Amino acid sequence: MTALAHGGVGRRIAYYRSVVRPKMTQKQLAAAACVALGTIRKIERGERGVTDATLEAIADALGVDPARLRTDRGSAHTRVHDALPALSDAIAAYDGPDDGPVRPLHDLRTAVVEAARWRLAAQYTRIARQLPDLLMELARAYQTAPAVERAEIAGLLVRAYRSADAVAYKFGARDLSARLIELMRWAAPEAADPLLTASVAYVRTETFFAARAHGPGLRALEMALAAAPLPRTAMEIAVRGALHMRAAVIAGRAHDVSAAVSHLSEAGVLANQVPEGVYYGTAFGPDSLRIHEVSVAVSLGDDHTARALDVAGEWKPPADLPAERRSGFYIELARAQLWSGLADDSFESLKVARRIAPQHTREHPWVREDAATLRRLKRADSETLTSFAEWCAAT
Numbered sequence: 001m002t003a004l005a006h007g008g009v010g011r012r013i014a015y016y017r018s019v020v021r022p023k024m025t026q027k028q029l030a031a032a033a034c035v036a037l038g039t040i041r042k043i044e045r046g047e048r049g050v051t052d053a054t055l056e057a058i059a060d061a062l063g064v065d066p067a068r069l070r071t072d073r074g075s076a077h078t079r080v081h082d083a084l085p086a087l088s089d090a091i092a093a094y095d096g097p098d099d100g101p102v103r104p105l106h107d108l109r110t111a112v113v114e115a116a117r118w119r120l121a122a123q124y125t126r127i128a129r130q131l132p133d134l135l136m137e138l139a140r141a142y143q144t145a146p147a148v149e150r151a152e153i154a155g156l157l158v159r160a161y162r163s164a165d166a167v168a169y170k171f172g173a174r175d176l177s178a179r180l181i182e183l184m185r186w187a188a189p190e191a192a193d194p195l196l197t198a199s200v201a202y203v204r205t206e207t208f209f210a211a212r213a214h215g216p217g218l219r220a221l222e223m224a225l226a227a228a229p230l231p232r233t234a235m236e237i238a239v240r241g242a243l244h245m246r247a248a249v250i251a252g253r254a255h256d257v258s259a260a261v262s263h264l265s266e267a268g269v270l271a272n273q274v275p276e277g278v279y280y281g282t283a284f285g286p287d288s289l290r291i292h293e294v295s296v297a298v299s300l301g302d303d304h305t306a307r308a309l310d311v312a313g314e315w316k317p318p319a320d321l322p323a324e325r326r327s328g329f330y331i332e333l334a335r336a337q338l339w340s341g342l343a344d345d346s347f348e349s350l351k352v353a354r355r356i357a358p359q360h361t362r363e364h365p366w367v368r369e370d371a372a373t374l375r376r377l378k379r380a381d382s383e384t385l386t387s388f389a390e391w392c393a394a395t
Helices: 008-019 026-033 037-044 052-062 076-092 105-120 124-144 147-170 174-191 194-211 214-227 234-253 257-271 286-300 302-314 323-339 343-356 358-363 365-377 382-391
Strands: 277-279 282-284
Touching (some): 008 037, 026 037, 026 052, 052 358, 076 147, 076 174, 105 124, 124 358, 147 174, 147 194, 174 194, 194 234, 282 286, 286 302, 286 323, 323 365, 343 358, 343 365, 343 382
């Protein structure tokens, strides 16, 4: 991968790091960008170049477009869309991949884990660039592996398809997202892991959200809950709890108050039994439950919106939660604030979401809708709001 020249890039990174609100230390930037601290130090001192992937990760962590760090670069939005055809080509050949190299199984595991980390950090440009080749390699591995390894490779395929789906779904390629989910459903039984199958049911809910088929989506999740292993181990508890959280949200979208409250309550019981963490690719625990309380309240709307404001008034998502989930909290809170007549607070929440996960925030349809509404209301500084609205393509 081509490295950018030394010098100006490092100075720009140091500048934006020093003016981010709140200001970031080099250590904080390294953690947020999933880049080694020593690498950050060398880049800022101009002692080494910056690869495309590293620059994009740093820009995401700083909440700026990579073009601001290096003026000859296009936007992350454009690069992701340009990469989608390659992703589509890769999955079209899932059962007949072309010839090519296959790394050892432990290297494939590492690559899949890294892609999942990018997904949780909302670093979609990295996924878009790396996943086409990885998916093709995993397909080759699955076709050529000895029987003893096929189940594990099938599981790796499911996890890699999920990371690719995050890009397709967030960037509006809904047909591609649906194809990826179907491939997840194809590969999951081959992995012979009931918890992995349950995690696929969690992701599959995207297709129901996209189609606004909330009733069928709720029924599909309830069927998945019936088939999921009983909650004995921490993993089993967390996977079941995540399904209940998802069911609560889609029940809210269906305006089924009883089901929403019931599933949220079940999720709460389970969340109190495990520490916050990422289980089978999904964050679950007490903090994730609070975020879903806000999500359910916003989904139900009307008199329930006040609950979202109550949660936000006494709690904020901790910094160690995945960036995608934290930004989602502020996006949903912004909508609740807008509906409650708190336009200025709503805009502040959108800006926080942008600082946490710029790509996730920019591609979220609610952000565009709410930014457009705020712009019409003219309740925030017009220049700043106009700039934000143009950034997220609000109309």
